[in-house]
Amino acid sequence: MSKDVSSGAGAAALVISGVSHSFGENRVLDNVSLVVPQGSFTVLLGLNGAGKSTLFSLVTRLYDNVSGEIRILGHDVRRRPTQALQRLGVCFQSKAIDSDLSLLQNLHYHAALHGIGGREAKKRANDALGKVGLLDRAHAKVRTLSGGQARRVEIARSLMHRPGLLLLDEPTVGLDIGSRESVIGIVRDLVREEKLGVLWATHLIDEISATDNVVVLHKGKVLFAGTVPGLLEAAGAANVRDAFRGLTGTITAEAA
Amino acid sequence: MSAGATAVAQSLDTGTVTSEPRKLGFAAYFACFRGIVWREVLRFLHQTERFFSALVRPLVWLFIFAAGFRQVLGVSIIPPYQSYVLYEEFVTPGLVGMILLFNAMQSSLSMVYDRETGTMRTLLVSPFPRSFLLVSKLLGGVSVALLQVFAFLLVAYFWSIQPPPITELKLFTGYEAPHWLEGIVPSMTEPSIITFASVPAALQPVMGYIFVIPALVVAGLMLGSLALFMSSIIKQLENFAGVMNFVIFPMFFASSALYPLWRIRESSPLLYEICRFNPFSYAVELIRFGLYGHVDLVSLIVVVSCTILFLAAAVFAYNPSKGLIARRGGPGGGA
Numbered sequence: 001m002s003k004d005v006s007s008g009a010g011a012a013a014l015v016i017s018g019v020s021h022s023f024g025e026n027r028v029l030d031n032v033s034l035v036v037p038q039g040s041f042t043v044l045l046g047l048n049g050a051g052k053s054t055l056f057s058l059v060t061r062l063y064d065n066v067s068g069e070i071r072i073l074g075h076d077v078r079r080r081p082t083q084a085l086q087r088l089g090v091c092f093q094s095k096a097i098d099s100d101l102s103l104l105q106n107l108h109y110h111a112a113l114h115g116i117g118g119r120e121a122k123k124r125a126n127d128a129l130g131k132v133g134l135l136d137r138a139h140a141k142v143r144t145l146s147g148g149q150a151r152r153v154e155i156a157r158s159l160m161h162r163p164g165l166l167l168l169d170e171p172t173v174g175l176d177i178g179s180r181e182s183v184i185g186i187v188r189d190l191v192r193e194e195k196l197g198v199l200w201a202t203h204l205i206d207e208i209s210a211t212d213n214v215v216v217l218h219k220g221k222v223l224f225a226g227t228v229p230g231l232l233e234a235a236g237a238a239n240v241r242d243a244f245r246g247l248t249g250t251i252t253a254e255a256a
Numbered sequence: 257m258s259a260g261a262t263a264v265a266q267s268l269d270t271g272t273v274t275s276e277p278r279k280l281g282f283a284a285y286f287a288c289f290r291g292i293v294w295r296e297v298l299r300f301l302h303q304t305e306r307f308f309s310a311l312v313r314p315l316v317w318l319f320i321f322a323a324g325f326r327q328v329l330g331v332s333i334i335p336p337y338q339s340y341v342l343y344e345e346f347v348t349p350g351l352v353g354m355i356l357l358f359n360a361m362q363s364s365l366s367m368v369y370d371r372e373t374g375t376m377r378t379l380l381v382s383p384f385p386r387s388f389l390l391v392s393k394l395l396g397g398v399s400v401a402l403l404q405v406f407a408f409l410l411v412a413y414f415w416s417i418q419p420p421p422i423t424e425l426k427l428f429t430g431y432e433a434p435h436w437l438e439g440i441v442p443s444m445t446e447p448s449i450i451t452f453a454s455v456p457a458a459l460q461p462v463m464g465y466i467f468v469i470p471a472l473v474v475a476g477l478m479l480g481s482l483a484l485f486m487s488s489i490i491k492q493l494e495n496f497a498g499v500m501n502f503v504i505f506p507m508f509f510a511s512s513a514l515y516p517l518w519r520i521r522e523s524s525p526l527l528y529e530i531c532r533f534n535p536f537s538y539a540v541e542l543i544r545f546g547l548y549g550h551v552d553l554v555s556l557i558v559v560v561s562c563t564i565l566f567l568a569a570a571v572f573a574y575n576p577s578k579g580l581i582a583r584r585g586g587p588g589g590g591a
Contacts (some may be wrong), residue, residue: 060381064576082280085383096374098295100302105295112291113382115284157378 011074013038013165013197014059019068021054028054030220032068036165036213039195041188043208045244046217052201053093055217056169060090073164086114089163091154093170099143103134103153106142107160114161121160128156132186148179155186165197166190172204180207205241214240218248280383288384289392296363296396300403310404313358314351315411322347334516335428335447336548338420348417349544350513352405353536356476357508359401361499364483367393380574387571394484394567398476405472409465419464422549425453431554434529444554455549464547471546474559475539481566482535488573511537512544535562 014036021029029051036042046052057063059070061077061084070077075084097106104125111121129135132152142150151171158166168187172180184207190196200207208214214231216224224231224247228240235243278284300306322344333340367376379389430447433440455463486503508514510527511534521528531537538558545552 060377061576062377062380082383082385085381086278086280088381090378090381092374092377094374094377096378098299098375101295101298105298109291109295110378112288112294113379113384115280115288115384117283117287117290121287 011038011071012036013040013073014199015069015071016055016059017069019055019058019070021058021067028220029058032217032220032222034215034222034225036197036199038073038164038197039191040213041191041198041200041209041211042213042215044199044201044215044217045203045205045208046201047203047248049219050203050217051220052217053169056090056092056167056201059167060088061085086161087164089158089161089166091151091158091166091168091171093173095150095154097142097150097153097157100141102139102141103129103145103156104138106153107157110157111160116161124160124162125156128159131159131190132156133182146179148175148182151175151179151183152186155183159190163196165199167199167201169201170203171200172202172207205244208240216244216247223247285384285388288382288388289395292379292389292392293396293399296393296400297403300400307404307407310355310359311407311411314355314408317351317354318344318348318412318415318417332516334518335430335449336545336550336552344415345417346516347514348409348412349547350511350540352408352472352543353475353511353513353540354508355404355408356401356472356479356539357504357536359397359404360476360479360483361504363397363400363480364487365499367484367487386574386576387567390484390571390574391567394477394480395473397480398473401476402469402472406465419547421460422455422463422467423460424451424455424549425463425467426451426550427553428545428550429553434532449550463549467549468543468546471542474556474563475542478535478539478559478563478566481563481570485566485570485573488570507534507536510534511540513537513540535559538562 012035014034016035017033019029019032020027032051032055034042034044044052044055059072059077061081064078070084072084073087075087077084098109101109107125107128108117108121111117111124116124126135126138129138132155134149134152134156137145137149142153145153154171155168166187171187172183175183187198187200188209191198208228210228212228214224214226214228215222216231224234226234231240231243232238235246237243237246325347326343328343337346379393380386382389427450428447429444429450431441431444433443459466510531512531513536517528517531517537520531535558538555541552542555542559545555
């Protein structure tokens with residue numbers, strides 16, 4: 001396997017540079033650039049319709065980026081899709097696990113999608129369930145789980161192939177406060193312990209912690225990318241909520 | 257699994273982020289294929305009501321419709337039959353085709369549904385080539401269809417619809433090109449039957465059931481890839497009644513599933529040509545001949561060609577840069 005200059009230990013988990021995308025006349029993404037370093041928790045903050053889902057579709061290669069470049073741990077998504085997708089884990093907003101099957105059956109299926117079978121899949125499934133604290137429910141059917149537990153299975157699923165980059169598209173939608181905290185906690189632990197690069201798309205401002213990186217996406221444009229203190233300074237605001245309102249000029253930001 | 261997988265396990269056991277991904281070898285492809293097919297089968301086995309409704313539909317046709325029509329329709333001796341057969345026996349391969357047709361359309365509907373949930377997207381995020389993933393998914397659907405077909409044939413067996421013992425495997429050729437294809441497609445007006453293998457005595461009673469399996473797989477793949485292509489271009493496919501009216505019924509009735517084509521020709525030459533244009537007719541004939549230990553060469557060529565054509569269309573439609581999904585902003589896309 002040839003080695004990219006930009007790959008290797010130093011490459012960022014995700015680099016998006018100059019990506020634009022349109023559906024017909026409708027320009028959904030306009031020259032979007034952002035970086036998710038390894039071992040960082042990066043929040044992609046935007047209202048509904050900001051272009052978050054389209055950006056995720058491009059990174060996951062559901063459709064090709066028409067302009068610009070997307071690299072996952074140094075691998076160009078278009079030119080080396082296999083290598084790029086092997087390093088990518090995704091939690092989609094919509095459900096990707098089968099309610100009729102057990103947790104283990106679901107995880108084995110997703111291991112298979114990455115070419116992992118047999119004993120290795122079993123071992124990884126146990127590891128992943130351990131990480132999300134659902135080992136004791138391994139043989140239960142997914143439909144018997146609560147919403148928060150099902151979300152955690154989705155995360156376990158996306159970890160089966162040990163990705164370097166984890167994308168989560170509004171992973172806490174529809175969860176109660178306790179479940180939300182547990183899901184966020186699990187992902188933050190992964191960032192700290194496994195040096196995973198995480199891109200967390202949300203419109204909920206209270207999910208941002210002071211040490212996170214923040215990317216503000218509004219109407220397809222990146223208005224800000226940097227640290228939380230940087231965001232406050234750039235917007236001249238006292239807290240993230242006011243900073244977001246100041247930048248986007250909206251007052252409709254979700255009350256948290 | 258194999259030694260290869262163990263090596264992978266060891267190299268990745270550190271749990272740290274490695275930048276060079278592992279190579280996807282043959283073992284990985286096989287694990288992926290098996291995983292996708294197994295999931296389809298598991299899902300089917302967990303939905304008992306789906307199994308029974310899939311079984312009841314052809315049985316209603318067999319027990320009621322075919323019994324009623326037994327006296328109305330006489331079937332003369334046409335290949336592959338060597339004697340007069342009851343209408344029930346004639347219609348059985350057509351009903352097997354119906355199972356494949358319904359199953360294909362149902363799985364294409366479930367793919368539309370999957371598009372809205374994350375299931376289809378999860379499949380497409382896999383690092384394997386998309387054509388491989390889609391073919392695996394189709395073969396998963398075909399495996400489910402095979403389970404249904406053999407459950408149906410088992411019930412039919414006890415209804416004394418039993419293919420005769422097969423002593424020899426034969427190649428059947430015979431085709432009369434329609435007027436508009438004259439000169440382009442050669443006619444084989446003199447049907448010929450060539451024996452190409454003999455069957456050991458122990459296998460003779462079940463040979464029809466074994467020999468039909470490849471026919472079922474190709475036919476299932478053809479209908480599945482057609483359905484897959486439809487799932488990518490038609491937005492409003494959620495409505496099963498619509499699919500029944502516009503796809504399943506026309507394909508099923510304008511085919512050789514329920515009546516021999518020479519009888520249709522007597523009543524309407526136009527309808528006869530429509531039936532001959534319908535790829536489902538060839539799928540049914542391939543199955544009919546297969547059950548009697550024959551390979552129908554023309555049907556085989558038509559079904560295989562259609563499979564390749566529909567599959568190419570479906571893979572194109574799901575191609576991220578050229579495909580129709582990208583243009584439309586599909587699977588749950590947009591935003």
